[in-house]
Amino acid sequence: MSSNKDSARFLAMTLCLLAFLLTACDLQNPFQPVQQVKAPKEKQVYTIPETSVTDFETLDPALARDTPSMNAIQMIFTGLVQYNNKLEIAPQLAQSWHQEADGVTWTFHLKPNLTFNDGSPLTSSDIAYSIDRALQPTTQSTTAPLYLSLIKDADQLLAGRIPTLLGRSLQTPDPTTLVIVTKKNAAYFLAMLTSPCSYVVEKSLISKYGAKFTDHLTEGGGAGPFKVAQYVHGQVIRFVPNTHYYNKQPQLQNVKMVFFHSPDEAYNAYLSHQVDMTEVPLSTLANARQGQDFHQVPQLWINYYSMNYLVKPFDNVKIRQAFALAINKTDIAKNVWQDTVIPTNHIVPQGMPGYNANLKGPDGTTNLTGNVQRAQELLQQGMREEGWNSTTQMPKITLTYAKGLSSFDQEVQSLIQTWHKVLNVAIVSNPVDYNTLLDKVTGATLNTQGLQFWGLSWVGEYPDPQDWLSLQFARGVPNNNMNYGQNTSTTLAQQQAVQQALVSADANPDAAARLKSYQQAEQQLVNDVAWLPMEQVTATFLRTPSIVGIVDNGQGIIPPDDWANIYRVQ
Structure with a gap:
């Protein structure tokens, strides 16, 4: 007959074995899982493959219309409001807002001490300028006529009948207040403002470089959670944290988007740990579903x-x-x-x-x-x-x-x-x-x-x-x-x-x-x-379990503030 001590040891080891698939087990304390260890700062790197395009169509928020471009733009730029990971409207540059009794006047109060990622002050005039720029006929945006069409007289500006919306339906009574007047009462107006075409861009960079300002984003340009550190067209773009970001800083120190010629090439790169996620080839889907890195x-x-x-x-x-x-x-x-x-x-x-x-x-x-x-x-x-x-x-x-x-x-x-x-x-x-x-x-x-x-x-x-x-x-x-x-x-x-x-x-x-x-x-x-x-x-894909904190959603976006919760573990 075994002793009580032997029975207790057998029970502890059995519990460890049962828990093995879910967590590591400490034999000294079988009920305490081993915690994941955060990787050191220099290893806080996340590499994402781009396979559907040979390069970004644009990094200009006013012009973006394709998913790869918008994914990159979300890293660099932001607007008054964006969606959180539950796809609910959340404040970004705006701290608060309200719709007046007339149903068409929206007043946005900005967060204090906002800056662009180069440290330059960001005011309500910058946001008004950016929205007006997106609607200017010379910008030739294909998205602004849709997402900003609710703004009063947007159609008149697009048609060239008026020179600007500034001082009209875009008003800046002070540096931290923006008033937008819409053409009708529309409760979904905030949803429209989440589009990249309403994101703020730095006027000084556009004045300096014109339409080519997107090749100089290492100098500034946006107010999102990251800043461009390197961009080699058709090869890679690398982001580092924006140290002037208005909310909590990202934990990842390098986020890279690397271009691949085909999904198969990216899949092989994932298998060899060169990238952190990949599409799943249909031929491997059944087996892929069994892995902890599979997501649908x-x-x-x-x-x-x-x-x-x-x-x-x-x-x-x-x-x-x-x-x-x-x-x-x-x-x-x-x-x-x-x-x-x-x-x-x-x-x-x-x-x-x-x-x-x-x-x-x-x-x-x-x-x-x-x-x-x-x-x-x-x-x-x-x-x-x-x-x-x-x-x-x-x-x-x-x-x-x-x-x-x-x-x-x-x-x-x-x-x-x-x-x-x-x-x-x-x-x-x-x-x-x-x-x-x-x-x-x-x-x-x-x-x-x-x-x-x-x-x-x-x-x-x-x-x-x-x-x-x-x-x-x-x-x-x-x-x-x-x-x-x-x-x-x-x-x-x-x-x-x-x-x-x-x-x-x-x-x-x-x-x-x-x-x-x-x-x-x-x-x-x-x-x-x-x-x-x-x-x-x-969306069916593989993502390394080493990257934690991402909350997947139906738009496939990572909201700006979520980057503070995403990091790599060892």
Whole structure:
């Protein structure tokens, strides 16, 4: 018989063995995990591969429109407000703000003693100058006309009818106060101001170097958490902490973005510990999922299909619902996309403020595998309303989508087979190049002879429900190509009520009530099959466990203040 002492030692070692996969075990104290040790300052380096481009398109915040450029710009520059890692509006240069009773006047109070990263003072005049510069016709920004369009007379400046917004809708009553006047009451205005085109840039550097100022960012230029230490075009850009940053300093002492010719080259560099993260080749995805360095993060990106409400048979809500409910989205996500996407009924994606976890599909359930019986019932009801006795009497249906990606080809073929099997409806696929598809989609607006049925994706421009709902389905907006609320169907009045609810939500200053209104509108849009959402795309990547403190989010951004919590361990 073993002694009590032996039993205690055996129990301690057993507990250590059970805990081994999660943490190291100290035999002297089996319940105390060994703490991760922070690497010394000289090893606080984070290396990120860039594989989708050969160089940054620009480092000018007013001009940036591609993800790699904006990721670099986020390191150097900042604005009045930005998103935190929960994608909520957070103060940056602005310490506080308020919307006046008129709904169009916004007053921002800046943090005290702000400076650029070269130590020069930063005042409200610098922010006003930067916003005005982005909207100047000579700047030729493609993003400012979108994100800064709410500012009063922005359209007049862009058209060259007035010389400036300074002293007009951009006012600087004192060095720490900026007043912005908008053209309408828009509660989502702060979301628009998170765009890089509103970030502050140092006028003295632009005066000295003009459009080439981005080649001299080692001298200054921004007010973000980092400063450029080295930039070799097409090879590497290296950032070091901005010692003049207005909030807590970054812990990483060097952040490098290194350009690679291909994702495979970057993947091999990751395996040899030359970089700290990498995309996952599809051929290795199954094995990669088992590692502690694997990450899969839902992105603000929805793949969906649209049906033209002005073209038969999709002017009938029951027929649209039948098409939606015939699909097994879970099966397509698994067998076509190999689980790199999340099947969904949602328009507003997971990870967004206002995401409705309780949203139901058109059959009133959260089911993602289809509802064959209900789909068949709805199709029969819809055909009776149209006076058709069989599906052979339905107009020819053509599904148009962008060619070039095998997964979309497979998805469309799977959908066509499903609709034929479940609904006995024949559909013809029409793959076209992407630009042709966009032209045809635009041409469907208010067009009874326009495109009938198409597939597209929407990648969020800013994480506010307005971007996903009002911008897509409100009356007269450019993206309302399916003609929601602008048709002659029997549910038109209901659709227009949803549009009015969106207008009200857009202007509602009560954040909680605003999100609730958007959720109610989204549910009715899903019931109406304004979109037929299919899947939410995810980012799948490997990142070394040696880098800790990163909070992943749907925009793939690291907010400025988060860098204070990110560091390397040994």
